[in-house]
Amino acid sequence: MRASMKLEMKDTPGQLVSVLTPISECGGNIIAVIHQRDPDSDSGVLDVQIVLDLPEGRLDDLVGQIKRRGVTITRIGKERLFLQRSLLMIGHIMHTDISDTVDQIDRTGYAEVSELSLVMPAINERSSARITLKTATATDMNKAVALLRKVSAAKEILIVEPLEECG
Template sequence: MRVSMDIELQDAPGQLVHALKPISEFKGNLVSVVHHHEKRTPRGTIPVQVVFETESLSISPLIKKLEELGVGVIRVNEEKYLERGTVVLIGHIVHTDLEDTIDTIDKTGYAEVVELHLSMPSINKSSSASFKLDAVGKKELRDAISLLRSIANKKDLVLIEPIESEIL
């Protein structure tokens, strides 16, 4: 997941390294650090925005560690899913157990169906649906789509995937 965090540092030399070290020990991969050295909070501290990616499922041990070191953690925003993809399905989507199709993706733990638009023109005709999938990364998005591919195969649905360069 991707974590963005607002922290506050004491105005003293070496404080930034002091605050970033626990993140790296936590195996966080830093994406960006914005250090507002010219700004001061009403508490006289310096605000810093840090964004990093991590494979850990919980960051509370990291927050605890930072607070022990005297680094104020003001705001934390976790974004579990970094990639989004669209696919279109055609066929008897509802009658081939739509719930099962969605569940198979949701149960992976790395991807979810977050949007579904369904069009059913008439009872005897094929339905069409667009699925939006969120996944924790590019590889997982590919895995989720290939999982859908095998479901579509089994249920005789046509799966329309994005072109390669769209996923890359």
């Protein structure tokens, strides 16, 4: 997973290294480190942007470690939502108001529906869809999937989830 982070740290020696260490500990690979030192600023605060590749599911851990080092994360990523998971839906998807189903996910504020492929084989027959959810963290993803399951259960739509082993 490619992520980009904007960090705010004290402009003192050793600060940057203390942020880079947890990245490698999380199995991350640093692509770029961009200093944004404002020559006129005497606030003693340094803005750094880091672009990195990170194994899936490690972002929560990394964010926690960086925060514990007293560094403020002002922004994560060009895109807010990094994690995505595709699920299948089977049932009367259109007639149970698919836009309501999508809205319920989008309204959470932590998850979005980013893709929906729908196949309707014949009138009055059950249709099938692939739905892709996006979230920032694994915790949010699990919450979004639980919500989709709940909404779908009420509409008698079967949800087929990917097997996430010991994730």
